[in-house]
Every structure is written in C-alpha cells, then in structure tokens.
Amino acid sequence: MNRRITASFVSICSILLCVTSLCAQSTKPKFKVIAFYTAQEDKAHISFVHEANAWFPKMATKYNFAYDSTKNWSNLNPEFLSHYQVVLFLDTRPDDPAQRKAFENYMKNGGAWMGFHFSAFALTPSKYNQDWDWYHKEFLGSGQYVSNIWRPSPAILDVDTKFPATKHLPKTFKTSPNEWYRWEYDLRKNPDIRILASIDSASYPLGTGPKQSEIWHSGYYPVVWTNTKYKMVYFNMGHNDMDYEHKYDNTDKTLSYTFSSPMEAKMVLDALMWLGGVRD
Template sequence: MSICKLTTYLLLLTGLFTGCSYSSKTSRRLLQEARNNGPFDVAVAPGVPLENGSWSRTMKGRIYWAKYLYDQGIVKNIMFSGGAVYTPYTEAVVMREYAIALGIPATHIFTEAKAEHSTENIYYGYRLAKTLGFNRIALASDPFQTKLLTRYVRKKVEPTVSIIPFVTDKLAALEPDMKDPVIDFTGKQVAGFTPINKRENFWKRWRGTRGKNIDTSAYSLLPDAANMAKNLKVVAFFTGNHDQAHISFVREANQYLARMAGLYHFQYDTTSNWNNLNLEYLSEYKVVLFLDTRPETSEQRAAFQQYMESGGAWMGFHFAGFALTPSAYPQNWDWYHNTFLGAGSYKGNTWRPTSAILQKSGNVLPVSAGLPDQFKTSPNEWYSWERDLTRDSAIRILYAIDSTSFPLGTGPKPHEIWHDGYYPVIWANKHYRMVYFNMGHNDIDYEHHTNQELSATFDNPEQNRVLMKILFSLSR
C-alpha cells in the first residue's frame, strides 16, 4: 500500500471515530506540549498483528509516528509492546524489525512481548520502561487508541505519562522520503501458537480489554536491591575503538548501567584511561568491569592482579577475554587468560550474531542464587576457546549453550555454524570474586557498509536480571 493511501486511511479513521478519537486540533496541541516538555526517555507504541506476512495500515502508521518522534528528538527511545495475539508473530518484534529497516538504531528500540490488549500494552510497557531505568515515559499511537487509553493511563498506570497521538499532516509531509520495506518473517513464528480467540472465551478477552487480566508482578524490580546496592561503587574500563559491534555494545552498556545506577542508587563510573588501573584508583571501587578490552602494560596488569588477589571483584564481557597470537591482542598474559579466566586463547566463533538458549549448570555458587534455570539471550557472536573449562578445577560454569540452540550461527562459512558441542558462556573462578560473560557483540550491518545497529544486548529483561543479580552478588 502506498504512503499516500496510508495517510488517507488515517484521516478517514480519525474522522470516523471523532467522538472517541482525539481531533486533529487536540493532537497538534498534545504534540506541541510534548515538544515543550521533552525529550522523553521512551515512548511506548502499542503493537498490531502482522497480516499476511506484511504490515497493515495501522501498524505502518504507528511505526512511522514512532520514527517521527525519534527523529524530531521528542523521544530518545521507542518501546514496541505486544505479544503473539492473533497471528503467530510477536507484534513487538515485528514492529522492531520494521523500525530498524526505517533507520532507527536497534540500541534505541526496546520490545515488550507480554501484552495482549491495549491496556496491557501501556501497563506492561510502562513497567518494563521503569525497570530499564527510564523515568520520563510517553504513549505514542493513533488518535483513536490514545484517547481510549488516556483515562486508563491516568487512573491505573501513572498520571505523568504523556499522551502523543499522531498528527496526520505531519506524517503526510514526510511521504516523499518514506520507505515501504519488505521483510521476510519466514521461520519467525512462535512455536505452538494458538490465537487468543481460540484459547480464551469472549468474556475473558473482554476483561483483558478492560485491563482486568493484568499480572501486577510482571517486570518487577529486583528484590532486596536497595540493600545489595548500598554503598556500591562500580567502575567500567573500556577502549571503544575496535570493531563497530564492540563499540555499539560499550555505548549501550554504559547507558544501561548508568540508568541502573540511578534506579538502584549505586555509583557507576566509566573510564577509557587504562592508566587508571592502579591500586590507588581501584581502592575506591567494589567492582571493576572490563567492557571490551584488557590492560596492556605490565604496571596495569600487576595492579589488576593485586586488586583481585586482595579481594576485589570483577565482571568482564566478550572481547575482554580475547587473546590470539599473532594478532593485536596476543596471548601474552598467562595469569589472566590461563589462571584467572581459564580459557586460554580464542579458538573460533559463530557468525552471524544469533540468540541462544543458556542452560544453568549444576555448580552452586553464591552468585548463582536465584538465577533462572534457562534464559534466551540477545543476539551475540559466540566464542570458543583453546582450553577445556570443564577440566579446570578452579572454574565454575554458571551457564552454557543448551543443545536446543543448535544450529547456532548462520554463516556463510560452514565453520561459523555450530551444530553440537559444549560451550560455556558465563563462568566464575572459585579463587576470585569474578564472573565472565561471553556476551557483548551487537549485530552490525557490515555487508552493506552502513554500520547500522541491527541488534541490542540490553533489550532483554530476563538477561538483564541475570546480569544485575550477578553484579550485586559480586559486590557483597
């Protein structure tokens, strides 16, 4: 369908439901108020079912409106909300794919996949936004839906949520530059899907429409977080200039962890000056993070080893464990790669970045208390290692890739696709307060040389909870 037809449809929709829809005049006023009061941390955009493998007019309108608000700087991030309700495709995920195709960076898009009704879109979207550390939240949708939800938002969600219905003439003005991307959703159906009208009777669905089926425990904050975060000081070291996928992760990690520091009231500092890796500087912090690389000078390495051997805590991500001889990061630090991490040198990796199911191991450690038995990760490039971690008596594996994840990777090279094997992803060392995460590589459009972000690491509530629980456990 052409964009011109889209605009005509939206105008007709607004006119048809004038009595229960915001007028054009009111929509323009609310948009101006949003400009004056913005920028908002995130706008929640309710989902729409995928129809016949493509977006509908309603979905297209909501996504373009979200893009308009993002491009105008009125909102910093977008959260699409909606599960697989009437069709076997998760609405939020579908809308996210279209938004990425339209140019919104993946690290500024979040998805909420529990909602099945409009009331749940804003309720769960708001709750998830708060657990992500966002404070200034808006609802962005068509004039009909936003007006229907306004009273519910004010009474049941949060009165300070701003309402931003789309203004059709604003969308019409953008028509010459709009795209209508074609996305292949083959194989992305939810397994075992049953549409809501087949699994719930009319009255239960009606209760859901009225917001009566809400799970009030969804997207709750971590229990006892205030005590765990008390007096916690964390510092993250990073380089941020090698591989756009790692640069993207570092930027996203710093934004996420800064929001978590505000939410849970701990101190989070960052530095790209590795000369700060000295005992005087480290003495101020309970936990040290390596977001992408490692220290390179002998003085920095000696200080870090002494910090860890004196009871300091550390969390490392993905490339922080990389070593390969010959390369710019040779294996020239035996204590770190062999004794501390236990992995030795890098051996290989999957490609492209894909999600995996991680299975919790049988190892019982203080940091593993309360963690889920399984969870699905964000897309990542997975490393394999020279040394067998299961043979190292000091290493305690927390999570490894579950066999249901295979084949893992899409190639094109055959060795970049894993079909079997045991691959630890998160592990600890019983002699140190440390945890390593083999996660930290966002998907980037290298093929078309755009460097566009195609995935995000911290758009994953369950994975985020695992990370934060481990971080707080290390700080004790």
C-alpha cells in the same frame, strides 16, 4: 507557653535531623563500580560499550550503587582502584605491564571483576597476543580464543541456578544475538572454574555462516563462568548485531542490543550485585 513552643520546635528539628540522616544513609551507594573500555575498531563492540554505559547508570540509580566509566587505562593503578569495589572490562584488557600487575594485585586482595566478550580475547599471533598467563590461564582459565560463530545469533542458555549470582534465574532462557566464542581449554576440567551458563543443545544449529565452520551443530560451550579463587564473573556476551550488509555506507546501525533480553539483563545485574556484596 513560649517554653512549650520552644520545646516543640526543638523536637521537630531533632526529628527532621534524624530523617535527614536516615535519608543520607539510605542514598549512600552500596558499592562503587568502575568500568574500563576502549571502544575502537569493532563497531559491534563499540555499540555494546555505548549500550552498557547507558544501561549501567540506570541500574545504578534504581539499585543504589555508583557507576563510573573511563577509557583512560592508566587509571588502572592501586590508588585509583582503591576507591572501587568492582572493576568492569567492557571490551578489552590492559596491555601495559604496570596496569596488569595493579589489576592482578587488586583481585588477589579481594577486589571484584566482571568482564565481557572481547575482554577475554587472546590469539597469538595477533594484535592481542596471549602474553599474560595469569589472566588468560589462571584467572579466566580459558586460554586463547579458538573460533566463533557467525553471524551474531541468539542462543538458549542452560543456567546453573544453584549459585548465589544466578539463583533467581530460570533454568534456561533465550539471549540477544551475540558472537559466541570457543576457547583453547576445556573449563570443565579446571577445578577452580564454575560454569554458570552454557549453550543449550536446543540452540543448534547456532550461527548462519557463510562458512560452515562458523555454524555450530553440537558441542559443549561455556559462556558465563566464575573462578572460585577470585570474586569474578565473565560473560561472553557483548557483541551486538550490526547492519553488516551496509557497513560501507557508514550507517553503523545496531540491529540488536544485549540488554534487550530481560533474563540476560537480570543475569548481569544479579551477578553485579553479588560482586558488590549485596546479599538477599
């Protein structure tokens, strides 16, 4: 009798150990993400950074990936990056030559990247000169910033649904308000660039001014794209609408949120899962 009890006890323990092992395997993150940000000066960009650093951890818990964030750009070095499969630039780019080289090598050696809005900005002369040819000309392909709409406005996007990261999206959808950028180079002429979403003509006129140059009435404007030589996706989104009319009252009130658009949020999440190597 005691032998039977002992055997049963051993069997139960073995089963429990197997279940525990399986649970441990299932909770291991599918991939690890590190997001770099600055969150200074522009209140709309700061608002987006705060939103992103709240939204991504929720998605990480739900979809089983790890998300870390840092404003310490000195972490953009080979040893630190070796622990992560995906790098995010939430609002800026590195300026230090060593950090830039570390990022370039990371991407050329199979790393993955997602960037938002101001992370592609460059304008000479300005605080953010175009002095990084590999990043702005080859990697992003867009060159310098040229102009933008104002004020932040929602747009209808025309989506390339034949790409792995966008295949579960509708052909068109409406975004949250954003400050949309126009670029120096025509991305359609770059054989390495695949445009994943552009402003649909149903969006025009886009922007409210007050300057007429800040209102788009026609034209082709890519806003999400990938460079097929790398594992990357750039999103022009990342500028929330703010209470600009009362900016001197220090209210800093956010009037819109990027991820409040369900399809926009899905587009970012699907792209991130694709970058992380998750296939469906």
